Amino acid sequence: MIKPGLKKALFVCLLGLVAFTLPIRKHTTIWMIGDSTMCQYDSSRFPLTGWGMPFAEYFDSSVTIKNEARGGRSTRTFIGENRWQKVADNLSAGDYVFIQFGHNDEAKNYPDRYTPPEDYRKNLMKFITQLREKKALPVLITPVSRRKFDSSGNAIETHEVYSKIVREVAAQMNVPLIDLDAMSLKLLQRFGEKNSTLLFMQLLPGENPDYPLGIHDNTHFNAYGARHIAELILQGINDLHLELSDRIFKKS
């Protein structure tokens, strides 16, 4: 039988111990900047899903996700529309900025989006320099692969020039890099030419009310594909041993 006074003292001791044992995590925000493959979508466009959507479901409560990615944006237009400035102004020390552009930068057939390679490089460097001034932490991500196979069933690289630039900037400025292009290319290869359609916005006419004419899209993901891409990014965070890795949901 423990005396009530002693019990109370024990409890206080225990509380003190727990307070030291449990790491007190400072809150952090992951800012996501990028294009349509990453962004949020309204449910009216379901099953269209950016990988930033499922990505947000795998962190503990110390993390807030701010997905600022927008469809159709290149680094140039993201800056031109003042979207970057808005992010930069709101950064706190210790925040993360996940950067994934390329799909629209490299699209020469869309002059309103196109960003020449050297401008793309400069824009990435601008993001990194400015966010580091705010003591935020950049993560560079190569553009997620498009679905393209050659006649013998090999998944083909679709962002050769622009992915290379991302890797070079990461190396030069010592920025953690998630080579999503390479990772997703492997994922597509694993699914194979036919089954990789299951990851993308591919619907038969009449299959889904939101796309009555059907859709055949090798760039944008459905909910299933977006989750697989989000899993690759989580894997990338773990592989880089970022502090953020400790904040990924752990099963107790």
Added chain:
Amino acid sequence: MPFAILFLIMSFVLPEKQETTVYLIGDSTMADKEVKAYPETGWGMPFHYFFDSTVAVDNRAKNGRSTRTFIEEGRWKPVVENLKEGDYVLIQFGHNDEVPTKKSYTTPQQFTANLVKFVTESRNKKAVPVLITPVARRKFDSSGKIEETHAIYTQLVKDVAAKYKVPLIDLDKKSQELLQQFGPDDSKYLYNYLAPGENPHYPEGHKDDTHFSELGARKMAEIVLSEIKNLNLDLAQHIRVVHQKEKK
């Protein structure tokens, strides 16, 4: 004062929009999931997205429930109490009723009686019941042919539907056809299959032949939606109409 008058006029001019509620009652294959269970997805989750603004989907389905435990836990009563004329009740049970070793086991006679109770009490409130046979499990024989996994309980659902003239969606049959089309290997994509280390919610990996991935859940929801059209239910008029632009 002029504002008050305008308001008064408007309240007569604007027809009050009567919202139809579609209640989903059933088990884990239909239920909304907690985030920590993602990417496991019930087909009721994507089903939310496909209607116009006059329809609200209220998914009351719960993991592990049979018709019996759904009623015993007081989950059916609040549905009946809230039902209004023109509402729908989509009923899909069987997975937990049919397993004798489960606490939720419900004898065939009791299963039938419970379905009749759902149908009758919905109709007493002038709501429209729709019976749905239990969605297929992923089970193939050695020759790669899909196997029926709910033979007895699916038949009971059909019998009640025939006897009481209830609109029936034979999801068991339709989902088996879909599984057959995918085949023994590729049908895994429809279910919650995860490699070890792939997903933080399932660190050891996961192999589940009952519960769906996002893909499987959406495909099942699409089947139910398409059958609602085939049945010519009024509800079909409220499936969202999207004018998709032709691709140039």
